Each structure stands twice: as C-alpha cells, then as structure tokens.
Amino acid sequence: MTDTNTDKPEIEVRDVTLAYGESVIQSNLSFNINRGDIFVIMGGSGCGKSTLLKHMLGLIPLSSGDILYSGTSFIRASEQQQGAMRQRWGITYQSGGLFSAMTLAENITLPLELYTRYTAAEIADIVAYKLALVGLAGYQSYYPSEISGGMQKRAALARAIALDPEILFFDEPSAGLDPISSRLLDELIVQIKESMGATVVMVTHELPSIFAIANNSVYLDNISRTMIAYGNPKDLREHSDQAVVRQFLTRSAAAVIEDKP
Amino acid sequence: MTTQPPTYQLLNQQQEGATLVFSGDWIQGQHPPGFVAAQADLGGVHPTRLIADGASLSKWDSVLMAFLLQCHDYCKVENIPFNVRNMPNGIEQLLAVASAVDAHQPAAESTPSWLSSLDPRHLLREVADHFRESLAFSGEVTIALARLARGKANTRFRDFRDFCFQAGPHAFGIISLTSVLVGMILGYLGAVQLKQFGAEVYVANLVVIGMLREMGVLMTAVVMAGRTGAAYAAQLGTMQTNEEIDAITTMGISPVEFLVLPRMLALIVIMPLLTIYADLLGIVGGGIVAGGMGITPVQYIIQGQTALSFTHVAVGLLKALVFATLIAIAGCRAGINSGRSSAAVGQAATNAVVTAIVYLIVADAAINILFQQLHL
Numbered sequence: 114m115t116d117t118n119t120d121k122p123e124i125e126v127r128d129v130t131l132a133y134g135e136s137v138i139q140s141n142l143s144f145n146i147n148r149g150d151i152f153v154i155m156g157g158s159g160c161g162k163s164t165l166l167k168h169m170l171g172l173i174p175l176s177s178g179d180i181l182y183s184g185t186s187f188i189r190a191s192e193q194q195q196g197a198m199r200q201r202w203g204i205t206y207q208s209g210g211l212f213s214a215m216t217l218a219e220n221i222t223l224p225l226e227l228y229t230r231y232t233a234a235e236i237a238d239i240v241a242y243k244l245a246l247v248g249l250a251g252y253q254s255y256y257p258s259e260i261s262g263g264m265q266k267r268a269a270l271a272r273a274i275a276l277d278p279e280i281l282f283f284d285e286p287s288a289g290l291d292p293i294s295s296r297l298l299d300e301l302i303v304q305i306k307e308s309m310g311a312t313v314v315m316v317t318h319e320l321p322s323i324f325a326i327a328n329n330s331v332y333l334d335n336i337s338r339t340m341i342a343y344g345n346p347k348d349l350r351e352h353s354d355q356a357v358v359r360q361f362l363t364r365s366a367a368a369v370i371e372d373k374p
Numbered sequence: 375m376t377t378q379p380p381t382y383q384l385l386n387q388q389q390e391g392a393t394l395v396f397s398g399d400w401i402q403g404q405h406p407p408g409f410v411a412a413q414a415d416l417g418g419v420h421p422t423r424l425i426a427d428g429a430s431l432s433k434w435d436s437v438l439m440a441f442l443l444q445c446h447d448y449c450k451v452e453n454i455p456f457n458v459r460n461m462p463n464g465i466e467q468l469l470a471v472a473s474a475v476d477a478h479q480p481a482a483e484s485t486p487s488w489l490s491s492l493d494p495r496h497l498l499r500e501v502a503d504h505f506r507e508s509l510a511f512s513g514e515v516t517i518a519l520a521r522l523a524r525g526k527a528n529t530r531f532r533d534f535r536d537f538c539f540q541a542g543p544h545a546f547g548i549i550s551l552t553s554v555l556v557g558m559i560l561g562y563l564g565a566v567q568l569k570q571f572g573a574e575v576y577v578a579n580l581v582v583i584g585m586l587r588e589m590g591v592l593m594t595a596v597v598m599a600g601r602t603g604a605a606y607a608a609q610l611g612t613m614q615t616n617e618e619i620d621a622i623t624t625m626g627i628s629p630v631e632f633l634v635l636p637r638m639l640a641l642i643v644i645m646p647l648l649t650i651y652a653d654l655l656g657i658v659g660g661g662i663v664a665g666g667m668g669i670t671p672v673q674y675i676i677q678g679q680t681a682l683s684f685t686h687v688a689v690g691l692l693k694a695l696v697f698a699t700l701i702a703i704a705g706c707r708a709g710i711n712s713g714r715s716s717a718a719v720g721q722a723a724t725n726a727v728v729t730a731i732v733y734l735i736v737a738d739a740a741i742n743i744l745f746q747q748l749h750l
Binding site for chain 1: 402403405408409435436437439440441443444463464465467468471472473474475476477478479480713714715716717
C-alpha cells in the first residue's frame with residue numbers, strides 16, 4: 114500500500130454542481146477529505162447525499178466542477194486511468210449490491226480473480242479471511258438470499274475490502290439494521306479502517322453512527338441547495354452558526370427537513 | 375527495492391513452543407507457501423504453543439492475513455495458544471477482528487450427483503410436482519374468476535386496459551412479420567406439390583385453411599408466449615423479489631385477483647383479435663406466392679372463398695382462447711412461484727416460455743384430435 118502524493122488530500126471536491134437534467138440539486142460544493150478520515154456526508158432525506166456519492170464514484174457524470182483523488186482529476190482521467198483509480202476503492206451500496214446469483218465466496222472471489230495475481234488456492238484462503246473479518250466465517254457457500262439483512266450488509270463489506278482498498282465508500286451502511294447490529298457494523302468499519310489505514314467516505318443520517326465514528330463531515334441543505342456546514346460533527350452540533358445543522362444533529366423537532374422527490 | 379521471496383521457517387524450542395518466522399514479501403504475485411505445508415510441518419512437531427514472528431517480514435497483504443488466520447484456526451483445533459509478535463501495525467488488530475466470531479458450521483447437505491437428475495423417478499417426481507402446482511394455480515385462478523363474476527374480486531379495470539394495450543398494439547409489428555412469412559411458407563409448400571397435378575390454384579385453399587385453423591393462431595401464440603408470457607413471469611418475479619406480492623397479500627388483496635386476472639383476461643381478449651389479424655396477413659402472404667406462380671389475385675380470392683367457412687374461423691378462435699389462457703397461466707404461475715433473487719427471476723421467465731410452448735403444442739394436438747373425432 115504505497116502512496117505517491119502523500120501531501121495531497123485523498124479526495125478534493127472542487128466547486129461541484131449536482132443536477133438531474135435542468136433541475137439543480139446541489140451547487141458550489143467544495144471540500145477536502147484527508148487521508149485516514151472518516152468523512153460523513155449528511156443532510157435530510159432527498160438533499161442529494163447519495164447523488165453526491167454517485168458523482169464521486171463516477172456513476173453519474175458531473176455537470177460542472179471537478180473531483181480529484183490524490184491530486185489527480187478523476188473527471189478528466191482516461192477510462193483506463195479511471196479503472197486504475199477505481200481499483201483503490203471499495204464500495205458498499207444502499208441495498209447491498211451483492212450478486213444474488215452467486216454465493217458469498219463467488220461474490221468476493223470475482224474482484225480478486227479480475228484484478229490480482231493471486232492463485233486460486235490463495236484466493237480461497239483470502240476469501241475465508243475476508244469473511245472472517247466481517248464475522249461470516251464459514252458462510253462461503255451461502256447465497257445472499259439465504260442470510261439476514263445485517264449479514265448481507267457485512268458480506269457487502271467483505272466484498273468491498275476484497276482488494277485491500279485505500280478508500281472505502283459506504284452508502285447508508287446501517288440502513289435497516291437494529292441499533293446493536295448498527296453499532297457493531299460501525300465498530301467493524303472503524304477497526305477495518307484503522308488496521309488497513311484506509312479513508313472512509315460515508316453517506317448516512319444515523320446520528321449515533323455520525324458521532325461515534327466520524328471525524329469530519331459536510332452538511333448538504335435542501336433549501337439553499339448547497340453545503341452549509343463542514344467540519345467535525347461534534348463541533349458542528351455545539352458551535353455551528355447554522356440553526357438547521359444544530360437542529361439536525363440534536364434531532365430537534367424544529368429541524369427543517371423537507372422531502373424532495 | 376528488490377522483492378525477496380516470501381517464506382517461513384519453523385523453529386522448535388521445547389520450553390517456548392514453536393515459532394514461525396516469516397520473511398520476505400508476502401504479497402500477491404510472490405506466491406508464498408500455503409498453509410497446508412506448514413500444517414504438515416507443525417503436525418510433525420506437536421508444539422505446546424505457536425508464535426508467529428514478523429521481525430524479518432518486509433511487505434504484506436491479505437495473503438499473509440489468510441495464512442495467519444489459518445494458523446489461528448489450527449491452534450484452536452489443537453487447543454494450543456497462538457500469539458503474534460514483531461508484526462507490522464494493524465496485523466494483530468485485523469487478526470483479532472477476524473477471529474472474534476467462531477466459524478459457522480453449515481449443515482452437512484448431501485449434494486446429489488448430476489447423474490441422479492437423470493433418474494426416471496426423479497424426473498417423474500418433478501413432472502408430478504409441476505402438474506400439482508399448475509393444478510393448484512389453475513384452481514386459484516378459477517376461484518378468482520368466480521369472485522370476479524360475482525363482482526367481488528379486487529381486479530382493477532385500469533390494469534386490464536393497460537395490459538391489453540401492452541399485449542395487443544405493441545405486438546403488431548412482430549405478428550405482422552411472422553404471419554406474412556408463415557403465409558408465404560405455406561404457399562410455397564403447397565404450390566410446389568400442387569404444381570405436379572396442375573392444381574396450383576388450390577394453393578388458396580391450403581393457405582386459407584392452414585392459416586385459419588392452425589398456423590395463424592399457433593404462430594401468434596408462440597410469439598405471445600415469448601413476448602407477453604415471459605414479461606408476465608419477469609414482472610411478477612421481480613415483484614416477488616421486491617416483496618410487493620407480500621405487501622399485496624397483507625393488504626388483504628388476493629395476488630391472483632389483483633395481478634393474475636387482469637393479465638390473463640387481457641391476453642384472452644387480445645389473442646383472438648391478433649389471431650384474426652395474423653390470419654388475414656398470412657392469407658395475403660400466401661397470395662404473394664400465388665401471384666409469383668401465375669395465379670391472379672382475383673383467382674386467388676375467389677378460390678380462397680370456396681375454402682372459407684365459419685367452422686375454420688371458429689376453430690382458430692377457440693384455439694386462441696385456450697392458448698391465451700395457457701400462456702397467461704404458465705407465465706403468471708412461474709412469476710408468482712419465483713424465488714427471490716435476480717437469477718430466480720431469469721429462471722421464472724425461461725420456465726414460463728418453455729412451459730407455455732409445451733402446453734400450446736399439447737393443447738393444439740388435443741384440440742385437433744377432438745375435432746377430427748367430431749368431424750368438424
């Protein structure tokens with residue numbers, strides 16, 4: 114795990130505008146994510162959190178602005194360069210994204226077969242290790258539909274860390290989990306992140322998760338349609354100059370969270 | 375920096391137990407030794423404890439972690455203590471996380487060999503299961519139809535109308551193409567044979583009777599099985615995956631009334647209309663071939679009229695009704711009974727088409743034999 118531009122932030126988001134066709138969802142987004150951060154993208158429902166993540170992953174093309182990884186623009190990179198950058202990422206999706214036609218072992222084997230030079234025997238051992246890391250040792254031959262929702266989330270995490278990624282992206286990792294499973298998943302994310310030295314970018318509006326693990330965050334507002342707060346969520350809860358952000362983080366009833374389609 | 379080959383050395387001290395000293399680059403592409411070899415070494419030593427030493431390790435990735443985890447599991451089975459020392463940062467923590475939860479022991483399932491799937495008893499059981507399932511489903515559909523007749527069913531007219539539109543007008547293109555071509559095929563087939571007797575003009579009789587009684591409706595049904603039947607299976611299978619069918623059931627709505635009836639009724643209404651359309655185009659196709667054989671359009675029409683009878687049309691339309699019901703039942707049954715994964719939805723669609731086509735051929739043969747006996 115060697116890095117070239119260690120002085121550069123891991124991810125730089127520069128003046129990004131999110132839009133679906135004509136309708137602008139968020140504009141003027143600029144923030145940095147440093148190496149080793151656990152960075153949370155927060156905001157009310159429908160403010161464009163997941164959309165921002167999908168832009169950062171290159172799943173939706175940007176309408177304007179730039180996103181840089183270790184100082185290199187992802188937007189202007191060639192398809193080949195983008196592929197190389199993507200190999201440094203591990204991603205879990207909101208609804209798991211596990212391949213339902215494959216067993217858990219096959220799900221994790223796929224990226225290893227495609228992108229590494231491990232032998233088949235080594236891959237089998239590594240798959241067992243990755244599953245053990247997320248507490249699913251022995252579940253190799255199960256299909257995603259045969260295990261519970263919480264286990265699916267953890268299996269998705271195992272697939273995300275298959276290639277020992279430098280950046281981990283999570284889209285609502287604890288959505289649909291009970292508080293205990295959700296806390297255990299948070300702890301797991303922190304442990305894995307610390308021992309692998311990865312950077313974590315997470316979309317969530319689970320306050321316990323945000324305070325437990327995040328050390329930096331950005332708040333997207335869906336009224337002014339831009340980011341209105343940036344910093345450690347614990348500081349923002351106490352000292353943010355934006356009432357909406359304080360209310361969001363203290364779960365006040367007055368918080369203006371407007372649903373948008 | 376040059377890479378050093380990854381290796382380990384097993385040192386055995388009586389008091390301290392055994393030490394595995396790792397050295398070199400334990401990374402991908404270097405192909406470090408597997409745990410099987412180490413296990414054999416350890417088995418010869420019978421250590422009282424095991425220590426993994428990483429002092430001379432230079433680079434590492436998951437392949438080392440996988441090795442260490444296997445060491446840990448081995449020691450657990452042998453009931454001896456296992457420790458790591460002088461390991462790079464993170465390894466100890468990762469190992470702690472990985473070994474926190476005991477391995478799940480999957481229930482031993484005897485996987486049947488592929489040969490057993492050829493066992494006639496097995497095949498018979500499958501056919502019997504399928505038959506029972508289809509019968510149960512047909513029964514549910516019948517009950518739902520009875521409720522509909524009494525005006526009690528939760529079937530929405532709007533759904534019915536939408537499905538009519540999807541099954542009907544959207545299928546015009548492909549039905550036009552297939553029926554013209556089938557008409558032409560019939561025309562050629564007849565013309566070549568009849569020419570030997572100088573009776574080319576009777577090609578009109580052959581095409582008209584062939585299209586009306588048999589080919590028009592059968593080709594339409596095959597197209598609809600592939601197009602609409604598979605779509606029904608995929609729609610309902612996806613709804614099953616999304617738990618939509620569960621939601622409908624818990625709202626107190628019968629999925630058969632709400633989902634199956636509108637689809638089936640739409641197909642029953644649309645199929646006869648498409649069949650008439652296919653018949654007409656098929657006869658036109660036959661006419662094109664006849665024209666090429668020197669039969670004028672007027673001759674073709676007049677000769678065709680002598681073959682035209684109400685019975686032929688009625689037989690075709692009756693088949694259309696039967697086929698529509700069978701396609702809808704095959705498609706909806708496969709969809710409703712689908713598993714809850716993307717692969718299962720694909721299987722459901724395949725299943726729908728295969729079953730529908732088998733049903734079609736069997737029903738067609740049965741109807742033909744019946745009418746033969748009735749001299750119709």
